[in-house]
Amino acid sequence: MQTQVIPGVPSPLGRPIYLDPARLRAHSLRNHVHAFLLVGALAVIVGISSWLFWGAIGLIFAAVGVGLVLLIGPRLAPEAVMRLYKAQRVSPEMAPQLFDLIGQLAKRAELAQMPAVYVVPSATLNAFAVGNSKRSAIAMTEGIIRGLSMRELGGVLGHEISHVKNGDLWIMGLADGMQRITRALSYAAMLILILNLPGIITGTAEMPWPAVLMLILAPTIAGLLQLGLSRSREYEADLDGATLTGDPEGLASALKKLDEYHGSMIEDVIHPSRRIPHPSVLRSHPSAANRIARLEAIAAAPRWKPALRIREVPMLTTLAGLGPGQLRPRYRWTGVWY
Numbered sequence: 001m002q003t004q005v006i007p008g009v010p011s012p013l014g015r016p017i018y019l020d021p022a023r024l025r026a027h028s029l030r031n032h033v034h035a036f037l038l039v040g041a042l043a044v045i046v047g048i049s050s051w052l053f054w055g056a057i058g059l060i061f062a063a064v065g066v067g068l069v070l071l072i073g074p075r076l077a078p079e080a081v082m083r084l085y086k087a088q089r090v091s092p093e094m095a096p097q098l099f100d101l102i103g104q105l106a107k108r109a110e111l112a113q114m115p116a117v118y119v120v121p122s123a124t125l126n127a128f129a130v131g132n133s134k135r136s137a138i139a140m141t142e143g144i145i146r147g148l149s150m151r152e153l154g155g156v157l158g159h160e161i162s163h164v165k166n167g168d169l170w171i172m173g174l175a176d177g178m179q180r181i182t183r184a185l186s187y188a189a190m191l192i193l194i195l196n197l198p199g200i201i202t203g204t205a206e207m208p209w210p211a212v213l214m215l216i217l218a219p220t221i222a223g224l225l226q227l228g229l230s231r232s233r234e235y236e237a238d239l240d241g242a243t244l245t246g247d248p249e250g251l252a253s254a255l256k257k258l259d260e261y262h263g264s265m266i267e268d269v270i271h272p273s274r275r276i277p278h279p280s281v282l283r284s285h286p287s288a289a290n291r292i293a294r295l296e297a298i299a300a301a302p303r304w305k306p307a308l309r310i311r312e313v314p315m316l317t318t319l320a321g322l323g324p325g326q327l328r329p330r331y332r333w334t335g336v337w338y
Helices: 022-074 078-084 096-109 143-147 150-166 167-195 195-200 209-245 248-262 263-268 288-299
Strands: 116-120 128-129 136-141
Touching: 022 116, 022 167, 022 209, 078 128, 078 136, 078 263, 096 150, 096 209, 116 143, 128 150, 128 167, 128 248, 136 143, 143 150, 150 167, 150 209, 150 248, 167 195, 195 263, 209 248, 209 288
Parallel strands: 116 136
Antiparallel strands: 128 136
8 A cells, every 4th residue: 555645636535635724723722721721720639639638748749749750651661551452563564554654644743753553452443552752652453453444544543643743642641640649649538537437426536627528529520620631632633633634534434433333332231331441541532423523524624735645455354463263352450451
């Protein structure tokens, strides 16, 4: 397969697709402001919780914890994450189509280095990215490679590369670290409350109930903020991914298929508590209907950027060396599906 950027060449839809830069800038500005406010709100929650629990010392410990997240997070090797999923690295010789497509998208995104490519031996439909613009990796399950067309897969890959380009993995890692600190403080507050129950019942111990209530509710508030941040970054990745491919409708088509897979009514009935999750770095996604509507609105915008020229060629039967009988989704005690 050869993926070429040729202005004026019809897209797989049979017509050129262009994006409106002014419209995209407006969407991007709104998403960035939203993300900034959410991260700021998370920081306030962490600060208040730390102060209520341990005063100035608590603030110092919280600052150290967040600092460690900022220091260690960017240095976490993508290979370490891939090992959790039993992902196998793919060479250009094994999947020239994928490498050509990812290379074109990485070039358009102006990444310092093309992401390493991994395949997860699983029938689930999933793809995710780890790392940063200097060192990153993209993983796809065999299920998504088999289940999507090359045009749809291009939309998904553009979305994931946009996460790398925008630093979303670092931002969500920071938010996750702050949420974990808040949760730890809440657990400590509940433990202190339990230990003081005899004194509270007999009236010999007094508790600062407003502070206790705040510490107990803080993780829920932080969790809701984190979910909102995740949705904001997903919208931004959709828009930037559409910019990279020049084909919003390709990603919209992929989202429809993924929504049908993840929204299985049968799975809701049989295993309501074991729905297949997304990677932990991206914890919640907006509804597929909203994402598709936004992408379709962009597709109808004035002309601007040409779409990637993608020729459909059948993929290999397997990239990870496993047969269909070995590709059932499996749940691990760590909470990781693959």
